[in-house]
Amino acid sequence: MSDITHPIEHHRDDEGTRLGFWLFLYTELFLFAAFFLVYSVYRSSHLEDFKLAAESLNTGIGTVNTIILLTSSLTMVLSLDALKKGSVKLAKTLLLVTFALGMAFLVIKGFEWSAKFEHHLFLQTAKGIAAGHGSPLLTPGSEMLPVGQVLFFGLYFIMTGTHALHIIIGAIWMLIVFFWMSKGSVNQDNHGVLERCGLYWHLVDVIWIFLFPLYYLVA
Amino acid sequence: METSPSQSYLNSHTSPKWTGGFMSWFMSTDHKRIGVMYAVAMFSFFFVAVLLGFVMKLQKMYPASSGWEIIPVELYGSFFTLHAIIMIFLFIVPGAPAVLGNFFLPLQIGAKDVAFPRVNLLSFWLYLLGAIMAVVGILLGGADTGWTFTPPYSINTKTISIFGVVFDSISWMLTAAFILGWGTILTGINFIVTIHRMRAKGMGYFKMPLFTWSIYATSWLQVLATPVVGITLLMIVIERIMPVGFFDPSKGGDPILFQHLFWIYSHPAVYIMILPSMGLVSEIIPTNSQKPIFGYKSIAIASCSIAGVGYLLWAHHMFTTGMSDFAAILFSFLTFFVAIPTAIKTFNWTATLYKGSITLTPAMLFALAFIFNFSIGGLTGMFLGSLSTDIHLHDTAFVVAHFHYTMFGGAAFGLIGGVFHYFPKMFGKMYSMKWAKAAFAFMFIGFNALYFPMLVLGYYGMPRRYHTYPDMPIFNDLQMASTLGSWILVTGVIMVFGVWIHALIKGKQTTEINPWNSSTLEWQTATPPTLFNFEEDVEITRDPYDYEAFRGEVKAGTSAGAKNV
Amino acid sequence: MTTHEQSLSPRTPIMVFGALIILTIATVLLSGLDVGNTGALLIAMSVASIKAALVLYFFMHLNHEPLIFKLFLGVAFFTLLAIFVLTFSDYSFRVI
Numbered sequence: 028m029s030d031i032t033h034p035i036e037h038h039r040d041d042e043g044t045r046l047g048f049w050l051f052l053y054t055e056l057f058l059f060a061a062f063f064l065v066y067s068v069y070r071s072s073h074l075e076d077f078k079l080a081a082e083s084l085n086t087g088i089g090t091v092n093t094i095i096l097l098t099s100s101l102t103m104v105l106s107l108d109a110l111k112k113g114s115v116k117l118a119k120t121l122l123l124v125t126f127a128l129g130m131a132f133l134v135i136k137g138f139e140w141s142a143k144f145e146h147h148l149f150l151q152t153a154k155g156i157a158a159g160h161g162s163p164l165l166t167p168g169s170e171m172l173p174v175g176q177v178l179f180f181g182l183y184f185i186m187t188g189t190h191a192l193h194i195i196i197g198a199i200w201m202l203i204v205f206f207w208m209s210k211g212s213v214n215q216d217n218h219g220v221l222e223r224c225g226l227y228w229h230l231v232d233v234i235w236i237f238l239f240p241l242y243y244l245v246a
Numbered sequence: 247m248e249t250s251p252s253q254s255y256l257n258s259h260t261s262p263k264w265t266g267g268f269m270s271w272f273m274s275t276d277h278k279r280i281g282v283m284y285a286v287a288m289f290s291f292f293f294v295a296v297l298l299g300f301v302m303k304l305q306k307m308y309p310a311s312s313g314w315e316i317i318p319v320e321l322y323g324s325f326f327t328l329h330a331i332i333m334i335f336l337f338i339v340p341g342a343p344a345v346l347g348n349f350f351l352p353l354q355i356g357a358k359d360v361a362f363p364r365v366n367l368l369s370f371w372l373y374l375l376g377a378i379m380a381v382v383g384i385l386l387g388g389a390d391t392g393w394t395f396t397p398p399y400s401i402n403t404k405t406i407s408i409f410g411v412v413f414d415s416i417s418w419m420l421t422a423a424f425i426l427g428w429g430t431i432l433t434g435i436n437f438i439v440t441i442h443r444m445r446a447k448g449m450g451y452f453k454m455p456l457f458t459w460s461i462y463a464t465s466w467l468q469v470l471a472t473p474v475v476g477i478t479l480l481m482i483v484i485e486r487i488m489p490v491g492f493f494d495p496s497k498g499g500d501p502i503l504f505q506h507l508f509w510i511y512s513h514p515a516v517y518i519m520i521l522p523s524m525g526l527v528s529e530i531i532p533t534n535s536q537k538p539i540f541g542y543k544s545i546a547i548a549s550c551s552i553a554g555v556g557y558l559l560w561a562h563h564m565f566t567t568g569m570s571d572f573a574a575i576l577f578s579f580l581t582f583f584v585a586i587p588t589a590i591k592t593f594n595w596t597a598t599l600y601k602g603s604i605t606l607t608p609a610m611l612f613a614l615a616f617i618f619n620f621s622i623g624g625l626t627g628m629f630l631g632s633l634s635t636d637i638h639l640h641d642t643a644f645v646v647a648h649f650h651y652t653m654f655g656g657a658a659f660g661l662i663g664g665v666f667h668y669f670p671k672m673f674g675k676m677y678s679m680k681w682a683k684a685a686f687a688f689m690f691i692g693f694n695a696l697y698f699p700m701l702v703l704g705y706y707g708m709p710r711r712y713h714t715y716p717d718m719p720i721f722n723d724l725q726m727a728s729t730l731g732s733w734i735l736v737t738g739v740i741m742v743f744g745v746w747i748h749a750l751i752k753g754k755q756t757t758e759i760n761p762w763n764s765s766t767l768e769w770q771t772a773t774p775p776t777l778f779n780f781e782e783d784v785e786i787t788r789d790p791y792d793y794e795a796f797r798g799e800v801k802a803g804t805s806a807g808a809k810n811v
Numbered sequence: 812m813t814t815h816e817q818s819l820s821p822r823t824p825i826m827v828f829g830a831l832i833i834l835t836i837a838t839v840l841l842s843g844l845d846v847g848n849t850g851a852l853l854i855a856m857s858v859a860s861i862k863a864a865l866v867l868y869f870f871m872h873l874n875h876e877p878l879i880f881k882l883f884l885g886v887a888f889f890t891l892l893a894i895f896v897l898t899f900s901d902y903s904f905r906v907i
């Protein structure tokens with residue numbers, strides 16, 4: 028039998044693939060846009076509470092994390108450029124650096140979160156709350172935070188959490204690309220995967236560029 | 247099995263590994279097979295949901311005081327929720343793009359496949375996964391929140407426990423909807439890139455058939471609207487299982503904000519449903535009038551402006567929720583704008599009929615019914631879009647009739663008509679014309695007998711989502727008429743399926759390339775199409791609906807529309 | 812294969828990166844100013860938009876992409892804008 032492979036796989040359309048990937052990035056953007064919309068609405072209706080709650084966030088940590096993420100974006104760009112020039116080794120090193128910076132971001136985020144946990148501003152299952160060891164965040168009764176702050180912390184955890192999830196996905200992706208580069212299937216001529224991984228990583232950065240001022244600066 | 251690219255797609259495979267039986271379909275990246283698989287899955291779900299609707303109508307045959315009860319009150323809520331979830335998320339939103347778009351979009355633009363065939367298969371798998379999850383959720387726990395999942399009810403309503411295990415069927419169904427959403431998004435991305443990158447030589451944007459144009463507009467809505475509702479539904483899940491506040495007023499949330507986010511998707515979604523069917527009508531009508539479509543460009547542009555304007559109207563679903571008066575007036579005002587491109591299309595279709603040599607094929611009958619039903623659906627939409635009348639009509643049977651006129655009488659009639667139109671090309675089998683026309687007659691009469699009374703019922707104040715009604719002559723008579731209509735309609739639906747299944751099993755084999763003498767490109771290739779659609783590269787030299795040139799080509803014996811190079 | 816020629820010298824990315832860092836520090840410092848709520852929001856969002864534009868344009872290589880990529884970005888951007896403006900046509904005029 029004749030071995031039929033798909034005609035599309037014969038002729039590679041890098042520009043088309045990039046176009047499709049950009050469309051995918053827009054869907055990610057719109058996903059976050061819904062969160063941002065919720066944030067803006069509640070910020071406008073609970074301004075004082077948002078400001079009070081935001082004081083418990085550490086601007087220093089936020090700034091450091093922003094710089095880490097921006098740096099990782101730079102190393103990502105340089106890694107792709109290196110691959111395009113044919114220096115696979117440099118590309119691999121820079122990709123690892125990017126990965127490490129992503130991890131650093133997560134570790135710092137983790138410390139920040141656990142500090143919040145200790146102040147009982149933590150996420151908890153509805154079951155736990157029903158069992159009575161709830162956080163003051165939501166336990167009905169005396170110690171419950173004002174609703175504006177409940178909204179703030181909920182949004183803070185879920186938005187930064189979703190963002191962190193994207194960082195994790197991006198990091199795993201980098202490891203896979205790294206592996207492919209070692210195997211040689213991703214190379215100077217075939218660098219589309221690294222390019223897309225980079226685009227994804229930059230988008231995650233763009234989202235953080237907006238998260239950062241909204242949570243650490245203006246609230 | 248011996249396969250070669252010049253054989254029908256029904257006998258050749260995209261992967262040398264899977265060449266037989268079920269797996270040769272399930273693992274196939276061929277856009278045509280994927281389209282057929284969607285069709286099988288979607289129409290099966292459709293049939294289940296039709297039966298649910300049938301039972302609901304049966305319930306409303308007699309008023310409460312008569313003691314008539316087919317389904318208890320508590321179950322009625324689950325019934326309309328499941329009916330709507332299946333109809334919306336599993337049937338009409340994937341709808342025509344998934345079935346006929348997949349099959350015919352590449353054929354219409356002279357491409358060998360879509361841009362990302364494997365992603366296309368992934369879309370189908372996601373659809374199937376989401377659908378199976380939804381069905382499991384239905385069987386295990388169900389939901390009675392309505393397909394709109396409106397909080398706070400959707401947040402606070404209890405979970406059920408099965409044999410002591412807590413099962414949160416609402417979260418489960420919401421997650422299923424999220425997964426289904428990704429299926430549609432990926433299809434949309436795929437089609438946009440296909441249209442931009444894979445048109446045959448000579449196929450300029452304004453040489454594309456109108457179905458392709460409508461799919462293009464639809465795809466943009468799928469890409470830009472679906473993520474919003476996806477994450478919004480997940481927010482409900484998060485709010486159900488974690489102590490955060492998004493929409494629950496007891497945690498400071500604003501349930502109206504949920505409705506904004508929900509309708510930011512779900513209003514554009516009604517155009518996701520209707521635009522592809524409009525595209526199908528734009529194919530069926532010129533073919534069966536043997537005339538160029540009137541105002542080709544204005545229809546193409548109208549598709550895009552419907553998509554664009556359609557994104558800006560969502561809050562007309564929320565006039566009575568307590569949103570600000572300013573927004574209500576603004577959205578009411580904006581709503582009227584979408585009537586313009588819609589009316590342009592309707593006028594163009596009717597103008598195409600004028601002095602055409604009309605053949606009333608089953609597809610043509612469905613297309614004409616589309617115009618009729620959709621005009622009623624669209625015009626009643628104007629009642630609901632104007633602020634003052636909507637206050638009276640909101641959440642009544644009028645609304646139910648309105649959206650069935652658009653989604654069923656419009657979108658689903660268009661899709662069914664499209665399947666009749668393309669059936670011989672897809673399967674190389676011919677169905678019985680006589681039975682197809684009879685099925686149409688039942689569907690059309692039954693449909694109007696079912697829903698027209700509901701318009702009046704709503705006007706007299708019959709609320710939506712109610713399980714019964716008080717014993718009053720006007721209600722009793724109209725409800726009875728409506729229920730009888732549902733019997734005729736369901737008979738028609740069963741007949742349509744009967745015609746299709748009979749044709750597939752026992753239908754006359756045909757290899758006729760162009761049974762309806764259509765001038766567009768998808769008809770100028772083998773029946774059924776071969777694996778790579780066209781034997782050679784095609785080049786387009788004329789407009790898609792240039793019937794004069796087409797007849798010349800037929801006389802001269804050159805293949806119409808496409809010149810082999 | 813990318814059809815367009817692009818210089819692969821690290822100069823541009825590093826300069827862009829410098830600008831991003833400067834803007835980050837600037838926005839942190841500016842947030843200390845007492846310009847009221849709207850003012851602070853306006854400043855922070857403007858700086859963030861500039862930063863995002865730099866990332867999109869240089870790091871994500873929009874500058875090397877054909878027109879169609881920019882048109883797509885425009886479509887996405889205006890849709891986002893519409894969502895926000897229209898939603899606030901409700902919330903800005905709520906009478907509670």
Ligand code: HEM
Nearest residue numbers: 296299300302303326330333338392393653654710711712
């Ligand atoms: C024979 C076919 C059908 C019948 C008999 C039928 C009947 C019904 C009935 C009785 C209701 C409940 C009305 C109420 O109590 O307020 C309903 C609701 C609904 N139907 Fe259908 N229907 C049919 C087909 C369709 C189709 C084709 C679609 C969409 C493509 C559809 C979409 C819906 C939706 C979205 C609702 C709203 C449910 C809600 O209020 O949450 N139906 N239908």
Ligand SMILES: [Cu+2]
Nearest residue numbers: 513516560563
């Ligand atoms: Cu609407």
